[in-house]
Amino acid sequence: MALIELEAVTKEYQLGRTTVRALRGVNLQVERGEFTTVAGASGSGKSTLLNLIGCLDTPSAGRILINGKSSGAMRERQLDQFRLRTIGFIFQSFNLIPVLSVAENVELPLLITKEVSAAERKKRVAHFVDAVGLGTMGGRKPDELSGGQRQRVAVARALVTKPEIVLADEPTANLDSKTGMEIIDLMHEICRRESTTFLFSTHDPKLMQRADRIVHLQDGVVAGEERR
Amino acid sequence: MSIIFLPWRNVRANPGRSAALGVFIAISGMLLVLAHAFLGTITGNMERSLIDSLTGDLQARAGSSQEADMFSLRREWDKLPPLTAAQASMAEQAFAQAAPGATLARRVRSTVLLANGGLQDFGMLIGLDPAGREYQQAMTILQGRGLDPSRPGEILISQSQAENLQVKVGDQITVMVPGAGAGTGGPITATVAGIGEISLLSMFDTFYNYTDLGAAQQLLGYGDGQVTDVIAFLPPGQDAAALAPVVQGRASSDVRMTTREGMGGFILGGIALYGAMFYGFVAVLALIVGLLIMNLITMVGVERRREIGTLRALGYSRRTIVGLFLGEIAVTGTLFGALGVLAGIAVARVLAGTTLHPSPPLDFIMGKAFVLQVEPADALLPFGLIVLFTCLAAVWPAYRAASLRPVELMAES
Numbered sequence: 001m002a003l004i005e006l007e008a009v010t011k012e013y014q015l016g017r018t019t020v021r022a023l024r025g026v027n028l029q030v031e032r033g034e035f036t037t038v039a040g041a042s043g044s045g046k047s048t049l050l051n052l053i054g055c056l057d058t059p060s061a062g063r064i065l066i067n068g069k070s071s072g073a074m075r076e077r078q079l080d081q082f083r084l085r086t087i088g089f090i091f092q093s094f095n096l097i098p099v100l101s102v103a104e105n106v107e108l109p110l111l112i113t114k115e116v117s118a119a120e121r122k123k124r125v126a127h128f129v130d131a132v133g134l135g136t137m138g139g140r141k142p143d144e145l146s147g148g149q150r151q152r153v154a155v156a157r158a159l160v161t162k163p164e165i166v167l168a169d170e171p172t173a174n175l176d177s178k179t180g181m182e183i184i185d186l187m188h189e190i191c192r193r194e195s196t197t198f199l200f201s202t203h204d205p206k207l208m209q210r211a212d213r214i215v216h217l218q219d220g221v222v223a224g225e226e227r228r
Numbered sequence: 229m230s231i232i233f234l235p236w237r238n239v240r241a242n243p244g245r246s247a248a249l250g251v252f253i254a255i256s257g258m259l260l261v262l263a264h265a266f267l268g269t270i271t272g273n274m275e276r277s278l279i280d281s282l283t284g285d286l287q288a289r290a291g292s293s294q295e296a297d298m299f300s301l302r303r304e305w306d307k308l309p310p311l312t313a314a315q316a317s318m319a320e321q322a323f324a325q326a327a328p329g330a331t332l333a334r335r336v337r338s339t340v341l342l343a344n345g346g347l348q349d350f351g352m353l354i355g356l357d358p359a360g361r362e363y364q365q366a367m368t369i370l371q372g373r374g375l376d377p378s379r380p381g382e383i384l385i386s387q388s389q390a391e392n393l394q395v396k397v398g399d400q401i402t403v404m405v406p407g408a409g410a411g412t413g414g415p416i417t418a419t420v421a422g423i424g425e426i427s428l429l430s431m432f433d434t435f436y437n438y439t440d441l442g443a444a445q446q447l448l449g450y451g452d453g454q455v456t457d458v459i460a461f462l463p464p465g466q467d468a469a470a471l472a473p474v475v476q477g478r479a480s481s482d483v484r485m486t487t488r489e490g491m492g493g494f495i496l497g498g499i500a501l502y503g504a505m506f507y508g509f510v511a512v513l514a515l516i517v518g519l520l521i522m523n524l525i526t527m528v529g530v531e532r533r534r535e536i537g538t539l540r541a542l543g544y545s546r547r548t549i550v551g552l553f554l555g556e557i558a559v560t561g562t563l564f565g566a567l568g569v570l571a572g573i574a575v576a577r578v579l580a581g582t583t584l585h586p587s588p589p590l591d592f593i594m595g596k597a598f599v600l601q602v603e604p605a606d607a608l609l610p611f612g613l614i615v616l617f618t619c620l621a622a623v624w625p626a627y628r629a630a631s632l633r634p635v636e637l638m639a640e641s
Contacts, residue, residue, distance in 0.1 A: 051635050054541070056541060056633070056634045056635040057633075057635040076545075076546075077545060080540075080543050080544070080545045081543065082543075083541065083542070083543040084542065084543025084544075085543070089541050089542065091538070091541075093534075095534060095535075095537075095538040097535055097538070098241070099237050099238055099240075099241035099242075100229075100237065104229050107229060108539075108542060109542045109543060111229070111230070111231040111234075112231065112543065112544060112545075112548060157542075
């Protein structure tokens, strides 16, 4: 059984009187531990696809199964818990909390996880801050960091709950190409080391080449796939 | 870090935003303290006046007397059965044993008709020891003077009575018990020593007259030592309601003990209206504070869409985010509410050092000389209210802010 399964997923938006079909019957399977990119031009449906997989939105038609569970059957509280435990997010604009330090930002998802003790929390935060190469910067505030460093913090925050899936929507869009490449390499390395499934979107051909699998989206449909 | 520190971190990191809200909370807190102190003093003074002039803290009267409010009995005081001399002494002993520091006063009360030639007016006569300090404190003499213990047969009347009877200080009037039958002493003649009002209670349409105990006993034909009641003025801090059954236990069943609530309920109810005014003021203030806070929190919610959306995406529930918002508001409300309340106490303390002489119509409720009474404990209620209102006002906008769908944030990113 694939970790992520999309069955004929369609997503429509209402923009005034116009109905926008962002996804049109998408079928997709992602296996555990894959490092996959969703590639396509702006407006091709990449973000919509990631939002649906991340349980941030619901499909207009079709089914999304994660670990065999349909996200459509979950209530809001269950979805919150599901996101907390199963999915890590890396945002294009980093979305760090400015008043918190690097370590505190990384710790943020763990604060509402009852199963993790304070000692374990501290240990995990230190581990992941170290893993993204910011071991000496745990006490710094986001505005004291470069863009690349901020995105590293976001990567650590996405991983700290040890999720099965990490979703990253254009994680390098606000970074220069060298730093962007470093972030993708870091994600890839962690994917291998932690056996975490990564799914990220990009329209940068150079970054696509770093993925094990490329899913091409065009006008809301899967236009092709490449495995590397 | 614990999640409970997040609100504090946000407050500390955004002093400008917190101060914008906090200043308003502080001003509201200060106004509440001042309003609370003013109304507390006014109602306290009124209660004191009621106790001193009419009810005392505790009253012993004949066991067979009708148990009712003194004010509602105003036209039936002449029907009050008297305490015998022995019963009055027993009541005094019971008071002395149960409340050693209390000041006692024997009184004779009756509904009376005051007459000057063909002019008559209704009155409620209280005969007592003219040297008694308490009733003197409660009276505001407008013309003449108070009762002179060395001159029996004097009377104090109200301004309206003086106008109706067309008498002035020094004139003599006839005092009689309406429908007096056998057993009464018959009319007496009294000299008007002074014209005045019971301070702060004139709005309750009272017609009280004071005379010496002997004259009142003579009017009602009471034997030596017979009185209608013995009242006790308790030292500060003693609870009349708690003491009443103790005193009752020491007196016989022929004597009934009543507290001021039992005797002055009507007027106390009127005084309570002033308390209601305070809560009315609080309600208006709460509405204004509430609307402002709702507006500010809504703005904060808009300003922090990204943060809220991020937290929601990470798995924070709406309830948790509402809790974080309310935590911030509670921190701001507590800090600035405390500052405002302390400022209010400081201003009240300064005002308490000055005797105010209110002009009409304020003197109607504040008296001719007003000294603000303020205790630090007076700050507790306003402080609690301001924090509570602040938090309540924040619930709806916080809920709305937390209801942001994370996907909307993604669309904006």
